[in-house]
Amino acid sequence: MTAKEIIKPENLVYTKTKVMTDVPMHYCPGCSHGVIHKLIAEAIEEMGIQEKTIGVAPVGCSVFAYNYLDVDFQEAAHGRAPAVATAIKRLQPDKCVFTYQGDGDLAAIGTAETIHTCNRGENIVIFFINNAIYGMTGGQMAPTTLEGMKTSTCPYGRNTDIYGFPLKISDLLAELDGTCYVTRQSVHKVGNIVKAKKAIKKALQNSMDGKGTSVVEFVSSCNSGWKMSPHKANLWMEENMFAKYPLGDLKDTEKKHYGQ
Amino acid sequence: MKVMEEIKLMKGNEAIAHAAIRCGCDGYFGYPITPQSEVMETLMQEKPWETTGMVVLQAESEVAAINMVYGGAGCGKKVLTSSSSPGVSLKQEGISYIACAELPCLIVNVMRGGPGLGTIQPSQADYFQAVKGGGHGDYKLIVLAPSSVQEMADFTVLALDLAFKYNTPSMLLADGIVGQMMEKVVLPPFVPRRTEEEIRQQCPWATTGKVNRKSNVITSLALQAEEMEETNLRLQRKYAQIVENEVRFEEVQCDDADYILVAFGSCARVGEKVVELARNEGIKLGLLRPITLWPFPTKEIQRLAKQVKGFMSLELSAGQMVEDVRLAVNGTVPVEFYGRQGGVVPLAEETLAALKEKLVK
Amino acid sequence: MAKFKGTVVVNTDCCKGCELCIEACPLKILGMSHHCNSKGYHYVELKDEDACIGCASCGYVCPDACLTIYKVKL
Numbered sequence: 055m056t057a058k059e060i061i062k063p064e065n066l067v068y069t070k071t072k073v074m075t076d077v078p079m080h081y082c083p084g085c086s087h088g089v090i091h092k093l094i095a096e097a098i099e100e101m102g103i104q105e106k107t108i109g110v111a112p113v114g115c116s117v118f119a120y121n122y123l124d125v126d127f128q129e130a131a132h133g134r135a136p137a138v139a140t141a142i143k144r145l146q147p148d149k150c151v152f153t154y155q156g157d158g159d160l161a162a163i164g165t166a167e168t169i170h171t172c173n174r175g176e177n178i179v180i181f182f183i184n185n186a187i188y189g190m191t192g193g194q195m196a197p198t199t200l201e202g203m204k205t206s207t208c209p210y211g212r213n214t215d216i217y218g219f220p221l222k223i224s225d226l227l228a229e230l231d232g233t234c235y236v237t238r239q240s241v242h243k244v245g246n247i248v249k250a251k252k253a254i255k256k257a258l259q260n261s262m263d264g265k266g267t268s269v270v271e272f273v274s275s276c277n278s279g280w281k282m283s284p285h286k287a288n289l290w291m292e293e294n295m296f297a298k299y300p301l302g303d304l305k306d307t308e309k310k311h312y313g314q
Numbered sequence: 315m316k317v318m319e320e321i322k323l324m325k326g327n328e329a330i331a332h333a334a335i336r337c338g339c340d341g342y343f344g345y346p347i348t349p350q351s352e353v354m355e356t357l358m359q360e361k362p363w364e365t366t367g368m369v370v371l372q373a374e375s376e377v378a379a380i381n382m383v384y385g386g387a388g389c390g391k392k393v394l395t396s397s398s399s400p401g402v403s404l405k406q407e408g409i410s411y412i413a414c415a416e417l418p419c420l421i422v423n424v425m426r427g428g429p430g431l432g433t434i435q436p437s438q439a440d441y442f443q444a445v446k447g448g449g450h451g452d453y454k455l456i457v458l459a460p461s462s463v464q465e466m467a468d469f470t471v472l473a474l475d476l477a478f479k480y481n482t483p484s485m486l487l488a489d490g491i492v493g494q495m496m497e498k499v500v501l502p503p504f505v506p507r508r509t510e511e512e513i514r515q516q517c518p519w520a521t522t523g524k525v526n527r528k529s530n531v532i533t534s535l536a537l538q539a540e541e542m543e544e545t546n547l548r549l550q551r552k553y554a555q556i557v558e559n560e561v562r563f564e565e566v567q568c569d570d571a572d573y574i575l576v577a578f579g580s581c582a583r584v585g586e587k588v589v590e591l592a593r594n595e596g597i598k599l600g601l602l603r604p605i606t607l608w609p610f611p612t613k614e615i616q617r618l619a620k621q622v623k624g625f626m627s628l629e630l631s632a633g634q635m636v637e638d639v640r641l642a643v644n645g646t647v648p649v650e651f652y653g654r655q656g657g658v659v660p661l662a663e664e665t666l667a668a669l670k671e672k673l674v675k
Numbered sequence: 676m677a678k679f680k681g682t683v684v685v686n687t688d689c690c691k692g693c694e695l696c697i698e699a700c701p702l703k704i705l706g707m708s709h710h711c712n713s714k715g716y717h718y719v720e721l722k723d724e725d726a727c728i729g730c731a732s733c734g735y736v737c738p739d740a741c742l743t744i745y746k747v748k749l
Contacts, residue, residue: 057724081739086738088738128385128521129531130385134381138382141389243736
């Protein structure tokens with residue numbers, strides 16, 4: 055049987071979802087953002103919620119997320135995406151609202167907005183891409199940078215006596231009464247990708263059902279920032295990142311309602 | 315049959331809250347700061363979410379509040395925030411984004427004395443911040459300066475109307491006096507909030523969900539220089555239109571005046587008394603009260619400059635609006651300044667003395 | 676003997692040659708082309724057409740969504 059005979063619509067098993075645009079992504083080769091974008095788009099398509107989904111893009115590498123995901127989008131100032139999403143969801147409660155934020159955006163400049171949005175239990179989803187570095191600005195230290203890890207602003211490695219400790223912000227968010235679902239996923243292997251998509255769908259459904267704030271952290275690689283090949287970056291991530299940021303659900307419940 | 319107007323007695327800050335509910339606002343996002351906390355307190359007391367469906371939310375900071383306004387305005391909703399000077403400084407980042415993304419909304423600044431934490435007493439020292447942009451980049455706000463409780467209510471409605479007319483943020487620049495004092499006020503009539511369908515029609519750019527159209531994106535980002543220049547040129551064309559159409563001011567006895575006092579907000583109230591005292595002494599003084607601080611009544615000042623001997627600007631600052639008066643007058647007649655700072659309000663008598671010393675020699 | 680036969684169609688224009696699919700392929704039958712696309716990237720290609728089982732592992736891990744996978748049951 056030749057390839058020509060196999061390539062028929064009825065034999066299609068995997069292709070790009072229609073919720074992704076045809077704009078080529080600007081990300082570096084092998085960047086985790088592409089896979090995560092794809093999974094969110096696939097989840098939106100499979101759930102049939104493209105018409106009611108509104109995304110909020112961050113400042114950072116994924117600032118142009120709105121060019122690739124074919125849903126309504128607002129581009130927020132650095133760190134402010136959860137505040138922007140709060141208003142979108144409060145004013146349009148029938149919509150499915152998510153933010154897409156990196157570690158610098160979510161866990162440094164936007165820590166206050168992140169914590170208070172989660173603490174209010176806003177019915178939104180926060181997709182948190184943790185690659186332990188500021189990618190867009192050229193590889194500076196992030197709040198999640200690992201101890202000893204080298205970046206352009208800690209070129210001799212993150213000395214915790216000077217720069218403090220890697221911030222496990224998802225653990226902190228899981229402690230808040232407003233969050234309903236906090237999970238840590240990765241997208242470096244097929245098995246992990248399948249799990250991550252399930253988590254994304256669950257989180258989006260939570261937003262629709264008004265269960266509280268869902269946080270899906272993706273422990274990711276930044277091969278350019280880490281100065282490794284994409285494959286080596288994945289191996290390094292497995293060895294080093296997962297030790298500090300172990301995968302799995304941190305919380306799965308429903309926020310308590312007033313008077314309950 | 316004419317409906318009887320209902321006259322109420324309330325603070326300026328309270329009037330803003332009532333006017334916002336009545337004109338069909340969809341959301342208010344704020345953070346407490348003296349002397350404007352009554353805006354949010356009144357809204358919370360009124361519980362508009364049970365009547366009109368308006369959302370009222372106390373944010374964790376002024377920064378969060380203005381970004382909630384950005385999010386709400388991006389949905390085509392009628393939204394506002396209020397704060398006072400230090401809080402408005404914190405909001406500047408968000409205001410710049412809103413201006414560039416061309417979103418309509420209202421920001422209320424009930425000014426207090428600065429710089430720094432300053433004082434909770436009234437001031438007009440945020441004039442520059444309000445009319446020259448405030449945040450980064452080339453942008454303008456439509457700035458309305460109320461001088462009475464009635465105008466606090468009326469201008470809340472007007473500022474939002476103008477914001478939607480031009481898709482641009484507008485600002486109510488009040489001060490602690492107008493915010494805190496109680497006066498009689500006739501509140502605006504109730505207008506229902508727009509339906510989702512009406513918003514889709516009025517604001518086809520809004521993030522209301524991608525239904526039978528391309529996806530909408532609210533952004534202020536353009537990496538290409540030419541693209542960003544085009545955005546700037548579009549903004550400047552819009553601002554030119556606003557300058558052409560929206561200048562508002564009030565004049566008191568300017569027709570035969572030899573001298574003009576220029577004052578806005580609560581200073582204009584002092585100014586009216588100064589005109590009376592001056593006229594009693596035979597000095598032909600008139601008062602020009604800019605209602606829109608941007609666009610500034612430049613043409614009117616230029617017109618008056620041809621018939622008077624001089625201007626004096628009266629402000630609760632070290633002299634900010636006086637620079638715009640000087641730019642308008644362009645050296646043809648003297649322009650002087652008198653003001654008090656740090657929350658001190660000038661008396662009519664001392665202002666007249668200053669006028670005589672500086673101008674009427 | 677494989678129970679499935681599959682194939683991979685590569686959108687060569689948007690492939691950035693990151694090679695993640697090559698690592699993900701359980702049969703190790705993907706490889707880099709000697710040719711470059713318009714952006715100057717070597718793109719991936721199916722080196723052994725007969726061996727592909729259409730498992731779509733390559734598609735899942737592709738960050739640029741440039742792989743389309745078909746398969747038939749034998």
